[in-house]
Every structure is written in C-alpha cells, then in structure tokens.
Amino acid sequence: MLKTINISRRTILLAGGAAALAGRFPTPAIAQNKPIQLGWIVSLTGVFSNSAQAQDFGAKAAIEQINESGGIEGRKVELVTRDSAADPTKAVNYAKELIYNTSVDAICGPTNSGEALPTLGVVAAANRIHVVLGSVDDLINPAKYPLAFRQINTNSQWVKASTIHAVQKLNKKKVAIICDTTGYGQLSAKVAKAQLQALGMEPAYEALLDPNQTDATDQINAARAAGADAISMWSNASGIVARVLNARGEQKWDVPVVAHPAALYKQVGDLLTKPAYWENVYSPAYDFCIVDQAGKLPASTQAFFDRYKGQYEQFLAAGMWCIFQGQAGPLIYASGVKAAGNLDAAAIAQKLNTGMEVGTPSGIFKYSDTDHNGYADSNLVMVAASSLQPNGGYRAA
Amino acid sequence: MLLIIVNGLALGALYGMTAIVYNMQFSTSKVLSFGAGQYAMVGGVIGAYVTLHLGYPVWLGLLGSLASGAIFGWLSEFIAIRRIVRTSDDHLWILSTLAFATIVQQLTGIWWGTEPTPFPRVFEQGYAGVLDQKFWLPILTAVVMAGAIDIFYRKTMTGKVFLATAEDGLAARARGIGTDNVRAFSFALSGLIGAACGFSAGQLTFVNFALGSTLGLGGFVALAVGGIGSNAGGLIGGTLLGLLISFTSHFVGSQYQNTVAIGLLVLFLLFRPQGLFPKTFLRHV
Numbered sequence: 001m002l003k004t005i006n007i008s009r010r011t012i013l014l015a016g017g018a019a020a021l022a023g024r025f026p027t028p029a030i031a032q033n034k035p036i037q038l039g040w041i042v043s044l045t046g047v048f049s050n051s052a053q054a055q056d057f058g059a060k061a062a063i064e065q066i067n068e069s070g071g072i073e074g075r076k077v078e079l080v081t082r083d084s085a086a087d088p089t090k091a092v093n094y095a096k097e098l099i100y101n102t103s104v105d106a107i108c109g110p111t112n113s114g115e116a117l118p119t120l121g122v123v124a125a126a127n128r129i130h131v132v133l134g135s136v137d138d139l140i141n142p143a144k145y146p147l148a149f150r151q152i153n154t155n156s157q158w159v160k161a162s163t164i165h166a167v168q169k170l171n172k173k174k175v176a177i178i179c180d181t182t183g184y185g186q187l188s189a190k191v192a193k194a195q196l197q198a199l200g201m202e203p204a205y206e207a208l209l210d211p212n213q214t215d216a217t218d219q220i221n222a223a224r225a226a227g228a229d230a231i232s233m234w235s236n237a238s239g240i241v242a243r244v245l246n247a248r249g250e251q252k253w254d255v256p257v258v259a260h261p262a263a264l265y266k267q268v269g270d271l272l273t274k275p276a277y278w279e280n281v282y283s284p285a286y287d288f289c290i291v292d293q294a295g296k297l298p299a300s301t302q303a304f305f306d307r308y309k310g311q312y313e314q315f316l317a318a319g320m321w322c323i324f325q326g327q328a329g330p331l332i333y334a335s336g337v338k339a340a341g342n343l344d345a346a347a348i349a350q351k352l353n354t355g356m357e358v359g360t361p362s363g364i365f366k367y368s369d370t371d372h373n374g375y376a377d378s379n380l381v382m383v384a385a386s387s388l389q390p391n392g393g394y395r396a397a
Numbered sequence: 398m399l400l401i402i403v404n405g406l407a408l409g410a411l412y413g414m415t416a417i418v419y420n421m422q423f424s425t426s427k428v429l430s431f432g433a434g435q436y437a438m439v440g441g442v443i444g445a446y447v448t449l450h451l452g453y454p455v456w457l458g459l460l461g462s463l464a465s466g467a468i469f470g471w472l473s474e475f476i477a478i479r480r481i482v483r484t485s486d487d488h489l490w491i492l493s494t495l496a497f498a499t500i501v502q503q504l505t506g507i508w509w510g511t512e513p514t515p516f517p518r519v520f521e522q523g524y525a526g527v528l529d530q531k532f533w534l535p536i537l538t539a540v541v542m543a544g545a546i547d548i549f550y551r552k553t554m555t556g557k558v559f560l561a562t563a564e565d566g567l568a569a570r571a572r573g574i575g576t577d578n579v580r581a582f583s584f585a586l587s588g589l590i591g592a593a594c595g596f597s598a599g600q601l602t603f604v605n606f607a608l609g610s611t612l613g614l615g616g617f618v619a620l621a622v623g624g625i626g627s628n629a630g631g632l633i634g635g636t637l638l639g640l641l642i643s644f645t646s647h648f649v650g651s652q653y654q655n656t657v658a659i660g661l662l663v664l665f666l667l668f669r670p671q672g673l674f675p676k677t678f679l680r681h682v
Contacts, residue, residue, distance in 0.1 A: 045503075047511050047607075181652040210651045212611050214601045215404045218647050239513035239603050250524045267512045271603060273524060 035076040039098035041109035046086030051322045052111045054315035058326025072337045084110055091115035092122055099126040105343050108329035113139050120145050129345050131329040142372045147349050151328040153375040156191050161284045162258035163195040165382045166230045170256050174204035176228035180235035181208045188234030204228040211237050216247040224253050233259040242271035249277030257281045264385050266317040281385040282397050286321050290381050291393035316392040324362035331360045399527050401643050407532040407601055409639020410539035414594035415616025416631025421587040424563035425580040428490045432473050432498030434613025436591020440466045442509050444596045445604045448517045455519055462596045463589050470588020474581045506606040516599025531600035538597035543628055618662045624672025
C-alpha cells in the first residue's frame with residue numbers, strides 16, 4: 001500500500017529558500033580555480049581570413065598578458081577558439097556549442113558583422129556577455145541586447161572621419177560614392193550619403209559594384225562626367241578597391257579617394273597596375289599606428305612588437321590595427337569582471353555601463369546604458385595609403 | 398561605349414571557354430562536371446605561382462598552368478566520375494563533381510589565400526585602353542582554342558575517336574575503342590583548356606580562389622544559351638552573356654548583373670531548352 005506524504009506549500013517554500021541559500025554557499029576551491037573560459041569565434045579560414053588571423057593573434061596575446069598579470073580575480077583565462085570560416089551558419093552553431101556544450105563564461109567575436117548579427121540573439125538568450133568585433137552600426141543595440149558590447153569603432157565613425165577629411169580638409173565640393181553590392185557596401189552607401197548630407201551636400205554620383213566585376217572604368221568615367229572632384233569608396237573587398245584605383249589611374253583622373261581601411265592593405269597595393277595609383281588615397285587608421293617624423297611607432301605599439309618579434313610580422317599585411325583590435329575583446333571582458341568582482345553577466349554589464357574607462361591597446365572604450373559602442377572618434381586618424389612604412393605604420397594625412 | 402563592349406567580349410570569352418570545358422567533358426561522359434570553372438582558377442593560381450613566386454618566365458608559367466589543369470582534369474575523372482558512372486545510373490556525379498570541386502577550391506584557399514592576388518603581364522605593354530592585353534588575351538585565347546578543337550576533331554584520329562565515343566559510346570566500345578581512356582583523356586584535355594582560360598583571364602579577374610564558382614555559373618549559362626554539344630554555340634552564348642552583363646552594369650547598375658545572368662538561364666530553360674545551336678548527330682541507316 002502506498003504511503004501518502006503530505007507536502008505543504010510552506011514546506012516547498014522553505015525547501016526552495018534553503019536551496020537558494022545553498023547556491024550562495026562557497027563553492028569548493030577547485031571550482032574557484034577553474035579557468036575562466038572565453039569563447040572566441042573567428043573566421044580563420046574563408047574570405048576574411050587575412051584580417052581574422054591577425055585579430056586571432058591579438059586575442060591570444062591579450063590572454064597571455066592577462067594570465068601573466070595574475071589572471072582575472074586570481075583565475076587563469078582560457079580562449080576556446082572556433083573557426084567559423086566566414087559562414088554565418090557556422091558562427092551560430094559554434095556560439096550554441098560554446099555556450100551549451102563547452103559552457104564558456106562569455107563570447108568574443110565573430111569577427112565580422114555578417115556573422116556577428118545572427119549570433120547576437122543566441123548569446124543574449126544564454127545570458128552571456130558578448131563582445132563583438134563588427135563595425136556595422138545596427139549590430140549593437142543595448143535595448144535589444146543589453147549584454148553585447150562592441151570592441152572596435154563603428155562603420156559610421158570610419159565614414160564620418162573620411163567624409164570630413166574629403167570635404168573640410170581637402171575642400172572638395174562634389175563627392176561621388178562608390179560601394180560594392182554586398183550588404184556591407186549597400187549599408188555604407190547610405191551612411192556615406194547621410195554623412196555628406198550632414199555637411200550640406202548631395203553625392204555627385206552613386207554606384208554599386210558587383211564584387212565580381214572585372215573593370216570599374218565605366219563607373220569612374222560616369223563619376224567624372226557627373227563632375228565629381230573626390231570619391232568616397234566603401235568596400236572591404238581588396239579586389240574591388242584595387243579595380244577602382246586602377247581605373248582611376250588608367251583614366252588619368254587624379255581626384256582624391258577616401259575609402260574603407262581595406263585601401264591601406266598591402267595586398268591592394270600589390271594589385272595596382274602602377275604604385276602611383278596608390279597616391280591621393282586616404283583612409284581612417286588609428287593613433288597607435290601613426291609614426292612620428294623619424295618614422296617611429298608610438299612607444300606602446302613598439303613595445304608590443306618588440307615582445308612578439310618574429311611572430312607578428314606575418315599579420316601586418318592586413319593592417320596592424322587588426323592585431324590590436326583582436327586584443328580589445330578579452331581586455332574589455334577582463335575589465336568588466338574585475339570591476340564586478342564576479343562572473344555574473346548582468347553585474348559585469350552594469351559595471352561596464354557606468355562609463356568606466358576600459359584601456360586597450362587599440363584605444364579607450366567607455367560604455368553607458370544607452371551606448372555600447374564606446375570607441376572615441378579621437379582615436380581615428382586619417383592617413384595616406386601610400387605613406388605605409390616598413391614597420392607597418394602610417395603618416396597622418 | 399567601346400570599352401563596355403570590349404569588356405563584355407572579354408568576359409564572354411571566359412564564359413565561352415568554360416562552356417567548351419563543359420561540352421568536352423559531356424561529350425565523352427554525359428556528365429556536366431560542376432568543377433568546370435575550377436580548372437581556370439587552378440590554372441590562374443599556378444601561373445601566378447610559377448611566375449611571381451618562383452620567378453620563372455611567363456612561358457614556363459603558362460606550361461605549369463596547362464600541366465596543372467590537365468592533371469586536375471584527369472584526377473576529376475579518376476576520382477569523381479569513373480566509379481560513379483560505372484556503378485550508378487542516378488545522377489550522383491552531380492554530388493561527386495561538386496564535392497571534388499569544393500575540396501580543390503578550399504585547399505587552394507588555404508594554400509594560396511583568399512585575397513585576390515596580382516597576375517603578371519604576359520606581354521610587354523603599357524595600359525592601352527580597349528587594346529589592352531587584359532581584354533584581348535581572353536578573346537584571342539577563346540578563338541584560337543575553338544579553332545584548334547575543331548581541327549582536332551576533324552583532322553586527327555584521336556579527335557575522330559572522341560566523336561565516335563560522343564555519338565555512341567557502346568558502339569565505339571564494340572569497335573575496340575577504349576572509351577574509359579577516351580573519357581579520361583577528354584577530362585585532361587578539358588582541364589588544360591580551362592587552365593588556359595584561367596591564365597588568359599588573370600589580368601582581368603586577378604588571381605582569386607573564388608573565380609571557379611563565378612566562371613562555373615557563367616559557363617553553364619553560356620552552355621544553356623548556346624546548346625549542349627556545340628562549342629561554337631557555347632562561345633556565342635558566352636559572348637551574349639558577357640555583353641549583357643556589361644550593358645546591364647552600365648545602363649541599369651552593377652548590382653543587377655547576376656540577376657540578368659540567372660534570368661537569361663531561366664528564360665532559355667523555359668522557352669528554348671535545346672539552346673540556340675543544338676548539336677544533332679546524323680546516323681546512316
């Protein structure tokens with residue numbers, strides 16, 4: 001005969017309270033000493049591999065330095081890396097795997113906006129801090145994803161700095177906008193137009209180029225016929241950037257070009273028919289890669305390169321800033337955890353939102369409840385593509 | 398306007414040569430290999446590697462490019478076709494050729510890199526506008542290639558063996574022709590043609606691991622327009638496609654050029670599935 005046990009509501013509440021209290025009891029030392037695991041989704045292979053490999057090098061260097069300085073709250077930090085191969089589906093699957101199977105404490109990456117966008121909801125649903133390495137403005141929305149923070153500048157910051165350079169510094173009045181047909185290119189075309197309108201101008205000409213288009217002479221001639229005196233070009237595809245610059249050079253039309261930092265890549269220079277076609281091309285770079293009159297890099301940048309001599313050089317082709325951008329994610333998370341004193345995502349976000357200064361080699365980040373971008377415009381410096389130095393630095397334009 | 402036309406013709410020549418690759422493989426195997434565009438990618442990469450990285454002269458780069466294409470073509474037949482067509486009546490070769498092409502593309506991306514890289518100038522020439530070699534080299538290569546293939550089919554015994562196998566493989570086998578060897582040879586030859594296409598395209602497209610996918614699609618559209626089995630049809634189909642893409646880019650916008658290419662394919666598949674120049678074989682009875 002079954003014995004009936006009566007459980008009152010009070011008993012359940014008491015048991016629940018006891019369980020809740022038990023959850024706050026000190027956990028065994030071994031759990032405290034367990035390394036903090038940081039999931040790192042990075043497209044080491046695929047179309048963005050050049051920049052992503054440099055960012056990966058930077059992230060690993062940051063983890064090494066965090067651990068050398070005692071880790072976070074006495075705990076070592078481990079980077080759990082997954083190669084998303086520039087595939088958004090893989091990025092989402094790896095985000096789920098890292099959170100639910102590996103049980104990482106936070107996620108850094110993916111390393112481009114196209115992959116990052118679909119992972120935001122996954123990471124947010126799991127209540128993890130998410131430090132994102134994508135520049136597209138719409139990516140970060142504190143109201144929708146309160147635990148997601150950006151670890152680089154926004155695309156608008158790049159376009160704004162470039163537009164101001166073309167209009168105010170170079171004194172150009174009729175700017176043509178040329179972008180590629182990717183999602184990034186089409187978004188950037190709108191941002192570039194808005195930035196021109198903010199300065200009281202309309203684009204002299206607008207065109208989108210298919211990434212497979214073999215020749216851009218047609219668009220260059222159309223921009224010229226429209227009376228343009230400068231080009232604002234937004235594409236992160238080095239092939240497209242080189243085709244536009246080649247077409248401009250071949251048509252002997254030496255108007256200035258302000259462009260995505262891809263225009264600074266060494267591989268773009270290699271694709272140009274003549275080195276002279278790289279003249280009069282300007283892009284936003286960063287204060288940490290600006291050389292002085294003697295051609296020397298800032299002391300902190302040089303110190304990093306001295307430490308990693310023989311290792312970092314292979315990543316310079318994608319621009320040295322990729323290495324430093326990669327360092328920012330782990331450092332932002334480490335600063336948040338140190339400030340909060342624990343790994344609770346809400347507590348970390350709350351601390352980061354106070355406007356505390358998070359120092360990273362790529363610049364200082366300051367977040368608030370309503371702004372999770374955090375990167376100051378003042379960190380950006382316009383440079384001439386042709387001023388590339390042997391040490392990877394640039395001269396300010 | 399002349400530049401738009403010349404650019405369209407050059408682009409069309411690349412699609413036309415890829416259509417010839419499809420045709421040559423289809424004639425002996427009845428397989429439309431989805432790796433057809435990858436021969437050009439491999440040819441371009443090897444050409445640039447031999448000349449720019451190893452520092453050898455351009456003619457050695459061309460030889461290396463052609464050899465790599467022929468080897469890749471033969472391997473395609475050996476790995477992705479031979480056992481599949483023997484053991485299965487289903488169209489499993491769609492998967493096997495696609496898988497093999499994907500593997501080659503991925504491996505190339507890992508080894509060579511995913512960023513476009515430069516290709517050397519084949520002839521000493523400054524930029525010459527519409528007369529620049531980056532435009533006329535693909536066009537010339539396509540015309541010479543089509544002519545050479547025609548002579549090969551009509552004037553050589555091996556060519557006639559190809560035709561016999563294409564017309565009726567069983568009858569050819571009954572007459573003592575080693576159709577397996579003919580098929581393998583046709584794949585090696587088509588790989589060589591694809592590599593020549595890639596070598597001639599290098600200055601126009603840059604050396605890019607993703608080139609194969611673009612040419613594979615464009616070549617297939619050219620094939621559908623021209624008609625399967627007709628090399629001349631493939632060249633004309635490619636030319637039409639190239640010009641259409643170039644004009645679309647100029648008059649409508651570059652963002653619509655792929656829509657136009659796929660639209661053209663759909664139109665032909667719906668209203669003239671045999672293409673403009675369908676190949677017909679006459680049999681004496």
